[in-house]
Amino acid sequence: MSLLVSRLLLLTVTICALATDYTQAQQQQQQQQASFDTTHWDDDETHFNSSLSAILVPRVVGSRGHEQVRNYLVNSLNGLGFQTEVDEFKQRVPVLGELTFANVIGYINPQAENFLALACHYDSKYFPNDPGFVGATDSAVPCAILLNTAKTLNTYLLQQFRNRRDLGLMLIFFDGEEAFKDWTNSDSVYGSRHLAKKLARSGQANLGQRYIDRIEVLVLLDLIGARNPKFSSFYENTHGLHSSLVQIEQSLRSAGHLKGNNRMFLNRPAGGLVDDDHRPFLEENVPILHLIATPFPDVWHTPRDNAANLHYPSIRYFNRVFRSFVYEYLKRHTAPVDLRFHRG
Numbered sequence: 001m002s003l004l005v006s007r008l009l010l011l012t013v014t015i016c017a018l019a020t021d022y023t024q025a026q027q028q029q030q031q032q033q034a035s036f037d038t039t040h041w042d043d044d045e046t047h048f049n050s051s052l053s054a055i056l057v058p059r060v061v062g063s064r065g066h067e068q069v070r071n072y073l074v075n076s077l078n079g080l081g082f083q084t085e086v087d088e089f090k091q092r093v094p095v096l097g098e099l100t101f102a103n104v105i106g107y108i109n110p111q112a113e114n115f116l117a118l119a120c121h122y123d124s125k126y127f128p129n130d131p132g133f134v135g136a137t138d139s140a141v142p143c144a145i146l147l148n149t150a151k152t153l154n155t156y157l158l159q160q161f162r163n164r165r166d167l168g169l170m171l172i173f174f175d176g177e178e179a180f181k182d183w184t185n186s187d188s189v190y191g192s193r194h195l196a197k198k199l200a201r202s203g204q205a206n207l208g209q210r211y212i213d214r215i216e217v218l219v220l221l222d223l224i225g226a227r228n229p230k231f232s233s234f235y236e237n238t239h240g241l242h243s244s245l246v247q248i249e250q251s252l253r254s255a256g257h258l259k260g261n262n263r264m265f266l267n268r269p270a271g272g273l274v275d276d277d278h279r280p281f282l283e284e285n286v287p288i289l290h291l292i293a294t295p296f297p298d299v300w301h302t303p304r305d306n307a308a309n310l311h312y313p314s315i316r317y318f319n320r321v322f323r324s325f326v327y328e329y330l331k332r333h334t335a336p337v338d339l340r341f342h343r344g
């Protein structure tokens with residue numbers, strides 16, 4: 001991704017929000033975040049470690065490692081009881097020519113009215129001088145976190161949550177997030193552009209009921225795995241959800257489930273925006289919760305973004321907060337949550 005201080009985009013979206021709708025959205029969010037008496041879910045570090053080691057290989061689009069990781073994601077999702085879909089397409093890109101991309105999507109309750117979508121990208125960046133680049137924080141760890149969230153919540157997901165009609169869960173592993181040459185709107189986020197377009201066309205688009213409008217929020221994880229990352233709030237319509245992460249962190253800490261004095265989730269707006277896989281969804285008015293460490297890890301886009309430089313206590317910490325957040329969202333959900341910007 002690129003650190004794009006896209007204030008223009010923020011402004012464009014913001015002026016579309018009607019004050020009354022925003023107040024309504026805030027009230028909904030406040031209901032969602034009322035008093036967290038967080039259930040504690042056990043870690044499964046054996047599962048996390050084995051997932052990470054399967055993903056932590058060079059996986060540039062079109063490579064053997066890329067195909068292996070794609071298959072691993074599909075098999076893992078199937079094994080966790082998800083219905084799995086592969087969104088495959090070919091596209092010509094700078095430097096490497098025509099490539100086959102494949103987003104991997106897992107669903108629980110695919111027929112539900114609305115969805116919580118959790119996402120990351122699984123391709124690794126192509127560096128002509130560094131064929132061994134594994135992108136540990138970018139984004140092998142986020143992919144392993146998503147699988148581990150599904151694994152640790154699996155009894156809940158497959159017993160109480162399964163067959164709910166109001167809400168489904170989507171895990172999206174985007175392909176082709178990285179630029180092949182220089183980051184531009186056209187040389188980046190290949191997979192998410194393809195999937196957003198597809199979801200915007202599917203459903204009963206002619207009746208104004210598009211599949212993409214059923215995503216209540218897209219939670220995008222990126223650049224996670226270095227020591228003590230900080231997460232700020234990027235979008236005002238999802239600020240309530242970001243605040244609930246802050247509160248869950250506090251609750252888990254008071255209950256003795258988190259160690260150390262660092263706070264990971266900051267109850268403050270970020271100073272700018274970061275361009276990433278959420279862009280095509282944001283353009284379709286999907287609410288975005290962007291969980292990307294800012295500042296970026298100092299190993300970002302260097303050969304040092306590898307296993308040796310990961311900080312496991314920080315990863316464990318993130319896993320605990322994130323898992324509780326997902327569980328609370330699913331458990332508390334009773335009516336559709338509309339955080340979209342409404343055009344006046």
Ligand SMILES: [Zn+2]
Pocket residue numbers: 001125138178301
């Ligand atoms: Zn990257």
